[in-house]
Amino acid sequence: MQYISTRGQAAKLGFEEVLLAGLASDGGLYVPEQLPHFSAEQIASWRGLSYDQLAFNILQPFVAGAISDDEFKTMLQETYAGFRHQAVAPLVQLGANEWVLELFHGPTLAFKDFALQLLGRLLDHVLAKRGERLVIMGATSGDTGSAAIEGCRHCANVDIFILHPYQRVSEVQRRQMTTVLADNVYNIALEGNFDDCQQMVKDSFANQAFLQGARLGAVNSINWARIMAQIVYYFAAGLALGAPARPVSFSVPTGNFGDIFAGYLAKQMGLPVAQLVVATNHNDILHRAISGNDMSRQGLVHTLSPSMDIMVSSNFERLLFDVYGRDGAAIADLMNRFRSESVQLEPSRWQQVRELFDSYRVDDVQTVATIASVHAENGYLLDPHTAIGVQAARACWKDASIPMVTLATAHPVKFPDAIVQAQLQAPTLPEHMQDLHQREERYQVLANDLAKVQGYMADCLAKA
Numbered sequence: 137m138q139y140i141s142t143r144g145q146a147a148k149l150g151f152e153e154v155l156l157a158g159l160a161s162d163g164g165l166y167v168p169e170q171l172p173h174f175s176a177e178q179i180a181s182w183r184g185l186s187y188d189q190l191a192f193n194i195l196q197p198f199v200a201g202a203i204s205d206d207e208f209k210t211m212l213q214e215t216y217a218g219f220r221h222q223a224v225a226p227l228v229q230l231g232a233n234e235w236v237l238e239l240f241h242g243p244t245l246a247f248k249d250f251a252l253q254l255l256g257r258l259l260d261h262v263l264a265k266r267g268e269r270l271v272i273m274g275a276t277s278g279d280t281g282s283a284a285i286e287g288c289r290h291c292a293n294v295d296i297f298i299l300h301p302y303q304r305v306s307e308v309q310r311r312q313m314t315t316v317l318a319d320n321v322y323n324i325a326l327e328g329n330f331d332d333c334q335q336m337v338k339d340s341f342a343n344q345a346f347l348q349g350a351r352l353g354a355v356n357s358i359n360w361a362r363i364m365a366q367i368v369y370y371f372a373a374g375l376a377l378g379a380p381a382r383p384v385s386f387s388v389p390t391g392n393f394g395d396i397f398a399g400y401l402a403k404q405m406g407l408p409v410a411q412l413v414v415a416t417n418h419n420d421i422l423h424r425a426i427s428g429n430d431m432s433r434q435g436l437v438h439t440l441s442p443s444m445d446i447m448v449s450s451n452f453e454r455l456l457f458d459v460y461g462r463d464g465a466a467i468a469d470l471m472n473r474f475r476s477e478s479v480q481l482e483p484s485r486w487q488q489v490r491e492l493f494d495s496y497r498v499d500d501v502q503t504v505a506t507i508a509s510v511h512a513e514n515g516y517l518l519d520p521h522t523a524i525g526v527q528a529a530r531a532c533w534k535d536a537s538i539p540m541v542t543l544a545t546a547h548p549v550k551f552p553d554a555i556v557q558a559q560l561q562a563p564t565l566p567e568h569m570q571d572l573h574q575r576e577e578r579y580q581v582l583a584n585d586l587a588k589v590q591g592y593m594a595d596c597l598a599k600a
Contacts, residue, residue: 137198139166139360142457143471144464151202152262155361156270158354159341163471164464165454166360172197174406176380183375187224188212190375191368194405198364203261211257218243218253220566225250225369227376228544230516230526233536236544237373240519244312245547245566246443247395248283251357251365256287256294258361259353263293270353271597272296273340275333277391278305278443279546281323282312284355289318295600296355297322297593299333302581305442308550308565308572315575322596323579324589329436331448332584339586346590350597357394358450366398367405369543374407377539385411387529387542389521390422391444393451395543400455400492410538414495415528417441417503422449426495429486432478440500440554441520443546456481459488496528500554503527507558517563519546520554 139154140146143164149157154166174194182190191212192205199208216224221241228236242249263270272294274284281298288296298313302325314323326333337356344352357363374384386409388396396414403409416423418437424430436447453471459481460466473479481489498506506523510516518526525542533540548555552562565572582589 137200138169140169141166142453142464143468151199155258155262156351156353158359159338163342165358165450167454167457168198171401171404179371179375179380179406187372188216190372194368194371195364207261211254211261215254215257225372227373228516230510230514233539235539235541236522237369237541238544239369240544240547243286244282245550246279246283247543247545248279250369251362252283252287252355254365255355255359255361256291260291260293268351269293271347271350272353272355273337274355275299275330275337277330277445278309280356282309285313285316285321289316289321291320295320295597297324299324299326299336301329301333302327304329304438304445306551311572311575311577314577314579315572317576317578324592325579325581326584327581328584330446331436334448334450336586336589340590346594348594357392363394363398366395367402370399370402371407373541380408383408383410383538385409385538385540387413387415387525387540389444389525389543389545390414390416391446391449393422393449393455397451397454411532411534412493413528413532414493415525416495416497417444417524418499419445419447420497421447422452423495423497426489426493429480431474431480440503440551441524443521459485494532496531498524498527504554504557507554508560511560517548517555517560519548519551521545
């Protein structure tokens with residue numbers, strides 16, 4: 137399997153190099169040169185497999201030639217053995233043909249554990265084989281950071297620096313990151329928003345001289361391995377609800393477009409998907425782009441669903457690469473213009489996007505109302521991101537005979553403010569996190585200044 141950049145200028149790479157590189161040298165994102173495709177008969181034969189067995193069948197083509205089958209099977213078994221539900225990604229029914237897919241049974245109570253628990257194992261395996269060490273730099277709007285730290289804290293060959301927007305993540309989210317006191321873990325609270333954090337990571341990849349010879353890697357969803365791992369639970373949900381004999385629809389709370397892009401890939405790989413609903417909060421650039429061809433940046437607003445407080449959705453570039461016929465030069469031009477001005481897609485390209493996705497915007501008032509109404513209907517407690525997904529699903533659902541699955545991306549305990557505003561009792565932390573608020577924290581507050589952040593990283597690495 138070879139991988140190419142969405143901007144067309146970087147060299148093709150194999151899986152190992154893509155895993156370690158993260159961002160392509162031309163500023164683009166890596167995607168497979170060709171996707172595997174599974175027949176209906178193949179997909180049907182996977183019914184009854186355990187989650188790790190299903191993951192192996194779907195993901196093996198992406199790592200073939202880089203990791204042996206036996207080694208990869210062991211990594212997958214170890215990854216999903218750490219989840220607290222036997223089904224790993226269980227479905228819960230909300231109503232007639234309406235479901236939530238619970239993706240919060242991993243170590244940090246968020247969907248990102250599915251990819252990042254695997255990513256840490258992949259990185260350590262490849263780095264050990266090559267005799268190399270990697271410096272991870274990542275930005276988080278809340279959940280990626282803790283999942284990345286949890287996935288990499290035991291890595292012998294990785295140092296990890298995570299930037300989060302200062303005072304713009306929930307307390308539980310912050311503490312999940314800052315109470316990990318491992319020697320290879322560094323937390324930076326940046327005086328800015330998530331987009332500032334993300335831009336700082338991209339700028340650091342573009343010029344790595346500050347590392348003085350060390351190599352920079354990524355755990356954000358710019359890393360292909362993150363997207364790859366998330367494809368699996370779409371197949372798992374589809375199989376549980378009758379696929380491939382019947383289609384399934386999905387609604388996905390969406391910030392950086394990585395999770396729903398994995399759903400798009402699942403569809404391209406053979407899963408019969410009727411609808412993919414992009415559910416956004418007040419920071420709705422994706423909804424505006426899909427519904428009205430408006431890719432204009434607006435001021436970022438802090439909401440009750442902070443993991444979606446994003447205005448620059450990096451993975452949208454991967455979709456646009458396909459929509460533009462894999463024309464790297466066209467994508468490079470579009471994304472370069474987007475850095476400084478509002479852009480529109482060519483009308484025919486926009487129509488393709490509209491055919492692939494539905495979208496909906498849910499504000500904080502609607503989010504709280506949905507949490508309250510779903511709890512009143514059946515006693516089920518939604519986190520605010522999942523509530524946005526449920527509301528968008530109900531608004532966009534075209535055929536009630538087709539199961540609609542909302543991805544439950546986080547445990548409600550991570551976002552008590554929204555629960556309390558819905559006039560409900562805040563949930564308690566699960567047993568393995570009961571003492572979270574008593575644990576010692578360690579993090580550094582830094583100005584939104586690239587030189588200061590890079591200087592801090594260089595000092596930490598010099599002392600390590």
